[in-house]
Amino acid sequence: MSVSADIRRVSVPDIRARKGGEPIVALTAYHAHMARLVDPHCDILLVGDSLGMVAQGLESTVPVTLDLMILQGQAVVRGSRRALVAVDLPFGSYEESPEAAFRTAARVLKETGCTAVKLEGGVGMAETIRFLVARGVPVIGHVGLTPQAINQLGSFRARGRDEAERQLIAADARAVAEAGAFCVVIEAVAEPLAADITRALAVPTIGIGASAACDGQILVLEDMLGLSERVPRFVKRYAELGRAVGEAVGSYAAEVRARAFPSAAHTYGGPRPSGPEQGLHDGEKGTRAE
Numbered sequence: 001m002s003v004s005a006d007i008r009r010v011s012v013p014d015i016r017a018r019k020g021g022e023p024i025v026a027l028t029a030y031h032a033h034m035a036r037l038v039d040p041h042c043d044i045l046l047v048g049d050s051l052g053m054v055a056q057g058l059e060s061t062v063p064v065t066l067d068l069m070i071l072q073g074q075a076v077v078r079g080s081r082r083a084l085v086a087v088d089l090p091f092g093s094y095e096e097s098p099e100a101a102f103r104t105a106a107r108v109l110k111e112t113g114c115t116a117v118k119l120e121g122g123v124g125m126a127e128t129i130r131f132l133v134a135r136g137v138p139v140i141g142h143v144g145l146t147p148q149a150i151n152q153l154g155s156f157r158a159r160g161r162d163e164a165e166r167q168l169i170a171a172d173a174r175a176v177a178e179a180g181a182f183c184v185v186i187e188a189v190a191e192p193l194a195a196d197i198t199r200a201l202a203v204p205t206i207g208i209g210a211s212a213a214c215d216g217q218i219l220v221l222e223d224m225l226g227l228s229e230r231v232p233r234f235v236k237r238y239a240e241l242g243r244a245v246g247e248a249v250g251s252y253a254a255e256v257r258a259r260a261f262p263s264a265a266h267t268y269g270g271p272r273p274s275g276p277e278q279g280l281h282d283g284e285k286g287t288r289a290e
């Protein structure tokens with residue numbers, strides 16, 4: 001029997017209640033296997049549209065489709081049990097009208113089983129956020145650097161570099177919070193602005209390249225694991241998994257070429273697989289939910 005049946009997911013009120021308290025830990029996840037590994041440590045798993053750049057090799061998040069977000073959202077919900085799962089609404093799926101946004105968000109909630117959606121934008125999206133929240137869709141706001149606007153912005157640079165732009169970003173954050181967003185992602189702004197916004201809002205702020213002044217932090221998982229080729233300057237690499245993958249695959253390739261793999265232990269009709277070489281299989285058995 002599963003011991004997990006009584007583990008309740010982090011809820012929207014749980015996140016709201018973290019304002020000014022213990023920092024919120026969030027990471028992106030796109031796949032069931034990574035969700036399973038990350039879930040025990042996180043409050044929020046975001047199925048970010050950055051998956052288009054990280055997993056699809058795209059130059060920006062603009063081409064990411066709703067169908068892709070739903071497929072990966074399903075995988076992350078299946079792979080997790082504790083964290084709140086939120087899914088990014090991709091470019092073109094929500095901006096046209098509050099009604100269009102609701103249809104999109106309803107599909108995401110119904111087809112993935114996630115708890116919340118995230119959408120980019122500030123003052124211009126406040127009416128849409130109010131419309132969604134009034135109809136049972138929890139919304140995470142996203143202000144500062146909004147990557148879906150890359151064609152207007154020109155580059156993924158830090159935002160709020162002059163006072164006028166800082167005022168606009170602060171107004172965006174206030175507008176999405178007042179419209180009912182239960183937390184707000186602030187991307188790529190300097191600490192004083194992030195601190196001002198965090199003080200001004202009644203809901204938690206979650207920073208990415210927005211300093212320790214925020215109520216929580218989020219990073220793209222592949223970036224902090226050392227799997228991404230290039231990372232924004234605000235990323236700290238907590239592991240070098242890219243190197244580990246290269247080494248493992250190099251060993252495999254060398255053994256295949258030398259006919260050292262597969263040995264008898266990994267061949268049907270040979271000795272039963274057991275011992276330290278089989279550690280991966282043993283380990284998986286021990287942590288399965290069923």
Ligand SMILES: Nc1nc(=O)c2c([nH]1)NC[C@@H]1CN(c3ccc(C(=O)N[C@@H](CCC(=O)O)C(=O)O)cc3)CN21
Pocket residue numbers: 050053054061145147155156157158188220223228231232233
């Ligand atoms: N892998 C990945 N990680 C991310 O954090 C991320 C994505 N992808 N895709 C969507 C957005 C884009 N993001 C980015 C991407 C690059 C920088 C960056 O390196 N900025 C440089 C300046 C780059 C320039 O001037 O063109 C900087 O120093 O801030 C910042 C945020 C954050 N998001």
Ligand SMILES: CC(C)C(=O)C(=O)O
Pocket residue numbers: 028046047048049050051088185187208218219220
């Ligand atoms: C980095 C976060 C905030 C995001 O929007 C994404 O991964 O798409």
Ligand SMILES: [Mg+2]
Pocket residue numbers: 048049050061088
């Ligand atoms: Mg995103």
